[in-house]
Amino acid sequence: MTPLAPYLPIAAVLGVAGVLAVAISAIATFLGPKRFDPVKFDTFECGNEPIGSARQRFAVKFYVVALLFIVFDVEAVFLYPWAVNFKALGWFGYMEMVVFAATVVVGLIYVWKKGALELES
């Protein structure tokens, strides 16, 4: 077995998943009837005529959430290799991770105090 062999089933699964998803939506496109009607093909806005476009600016809060996610999720990713080797690293590794997490917690407290976690303001 080559070192890459365990990953072959995963490649197969991802391929099948992609093909299946594309095939299902393609079948739906070809099977259904096609009857064009300008009103039917208009954007749905509760039955009223759409006002303006949806391509507008929206709240910057969502952008802040995305930034916070990157910071804290990278921290979570660092935890996995540490967790697997946890017993070998012992108390030394534990304290190292406490120090690392403490810096992240300081960051969390900072964004909390700054109000970046409040969506209603």
Add this chain to the structure above:
Amino acid sequence: MKRPVWMSILIFGVIPGIFAGIQAAAYVLAWLGQKLFDGGGYLANMLTLMLVVVMVLATLLVLAERKWSALMQDRVGPNVARLPIPGLSKNPLFGLPHVAADVLKMLFKEDLVPSKVSRLMFELGPVLAFAPAFALFAVVPAGPAINWDGIRVPMVVAEPDFGILYLFAIASLAVYGTSLAGWASNNKFALLGGVRASSQMISYEVGLGLSLVGLFLAFGSVQLGALADAQTQYLWKLGDGAFDLGLPAWGIFLQPYGFILFFAAASAETKRAPFDVPEGESEIIGYFVEYSGMKFGLFMISEFVEVVVLSGVITVLFLGGWHLPVGDAWLTAKLTAVHPLLYGTVAATLFWLKVVTLCYVQMAVRWTMPRFRYDQIQALGWKILFPLGLVNLFLTGALVLIDPSLRLLAVVGLLQIGLLAALTAAAGPKKKADTALAHGGHGHDAHPAAPAAAAHH
């Protein structure tokens, strides 16, 4: 027949029987595949586990959800569709014909692509929502790897060493499907649903990742098969006989808080109630408002596939996978002595029964909890789940280092369960009027059984 009688036949006979049959066939197929060429067993498992079991289970969950919501709302639920077969044309068959009817309707419905959408992104949305959800189950082991005639027959589609990291990685790809669908629709409601969904999903991914690290600390692995096997050890056991009684090192005893955090975060990832603001059907409809036919169906089925996968992951991580809580070694030895295929079938059936039970729990949660407000969801994710996850992680780490036999961790875990039970009891009805009301509510719950039974007769 009386309702309790056929319900017990269904629950204790028919459902385990169906799973046992499927699993026996799956083991035989995997054995044949493995005999043909190395790795053929994995491909056979992909066919049976992912394309048959998970997809069929997800499709049936659509019906189960409709029936269960009907029960909760004192209705009969779907019972109109009939099979045009003589003798069955008057039998609603628990609403099962509705599954076929739904699929046919979605396939033959007009595939409506509104004129103002961004076409390519619009088409990519459902594909990117469904494909990751479908691919998730690959690393979840449904049963033990058995040794049959010198061939190792696995009951999992892939066994990479990074195990659970694959789950996290692929699950986060689903964000693209929802946010693309929301943005490409060029619809204000869809856009709102899309940004809500994406920010909710990425917020809870942090808590999702943290909640499981405690478990990895205790067992020292991220591979799902190894984690399931690590849970067969006993924390305390009575006697050294063939049949052991004791407390197994199941994740739920070691990490009750981790379990609750993971369950909450994963429910938010699947966008099901109480976290269903991205698709709040009574206010913004959701990111899929412009989709029709099977493209909407892809969004819907991927939600139910995620429910099945989540149940499978919880079973493997917290409920011992395919293992019995007590006497597992005894059963393994007895059944393997008869034939390894028998052991594999029984163990995998046990796994699927746990999965179905957890699917039921998720249905029950959906129809019990009211929807959270959007800012409440963000606050819960960042201000409660994330800090609690960190506390749980370092508490677990210290306890594992002090006592590597995990007994201290289990004592703290059992105390946590006790504390949770006490808190739940304290939050329950206190006054006499409340108690009466609760009893009335209970009697009312049982009531919808009557029309359903009547419909059956």
